[in-house]
Amino acid sequence: MTTPHRENIHRAAARAALEVPGVAALQPTLADRLALAAFPVHRAMAPGTTPHREAAGIRCEPTADGGWNVEVRCILHADRRVVDVARQLREDVRTAVTTYLARHGTAAPVTVTVTVTSTV
Template identity: 50%
Template sequence: MTADAAGVARAAASATLAVPGVVGLQPSLGQSLAAAAGRVGHSRGSRPAAPAKGVHAERTPGSGAWRVEVRCVLDGEHRALDTARRVRESVRSAVVSHTARHGAAGPVTVLVTVTRITGR
């Protein structure tokens, strides 16, 4: 059994949401459009797999490296830089563990984008 991008994205999403100061994940425009298209397809009888909204994971062909992008909303009561760093490390650790369990280990790069800060 090998790790796939959807499984890596789910592991990254869970790790992100477990970090104190993270309010939620923010889907990218592409994910929002894909979800809307999926709802149309679902109403016609097909059911696409639901990706982890706010997370995009892909494996680089040839090198086997994983690139994970996380878009998150943070709580204004926490320092954004510290929270983003904790998200990066938590996601990296979760993805390394997930891919190792599924025989798809490789270098992991995590990009964290803070899309909004709430509260205060």
Template identity: 60%
Template sequence: MTSTPSTDVREAAARAALDVPGVAALQPVLADRLAAVASRVRHDVDADPHPAVAGIRAERVPESGWHVEVRCMVHDGRRVVDVARQVCEHVQAAVTAHLVRHGSPAPVTVQVTVTRTLLPA
């Protein structure tokens, strides 16, 4: 199965977000969780083979470029605003570089939502 441009952008965004110090994990939305459960039950060949990007949404908006949404969890003890700012910067840079490498440069906007903080184990 070949990747769609949206999946490639989501993968680049996920890698960048997870590389930011303080990010514990990406947080899938309810629809992603339900889809994952359904795909395990049905063993659907069209299921998303990239569960690691479930906390990332990417959409190509023809008049304004790419809009990327990142939902992440942050380790306790980190300033959420600092981590979110870094995630935004890293994801924007990574997705922009990915698009340039593949000959389709476009503006990239990033929205970061921190869904929770995780206490140390």
């Protein structure tokens, strides 16, 4: 698995998550915040390099069987039922990642976990 391949999986998952009606934003993790804070230091110390950074609110990990576990942390609009948005979010992200993998010659199982951190 190459880094661009992994980053494309993150992008596909993030794009699908943000297109679900009722999703206000993706929730950045502490690691995202620390990475953003450290980026100027990293760039100054290693010019021309870019650290691998997951999309805010999306965490993707390959599984031992060649599949993927995708975790989505998000903030939802308060005028929507959380359970309905979470179900659609899970399905849309699974479909997007599965489609991306199929287009690139990898038929792999994808598991999606949705965590709603707050509503606005």
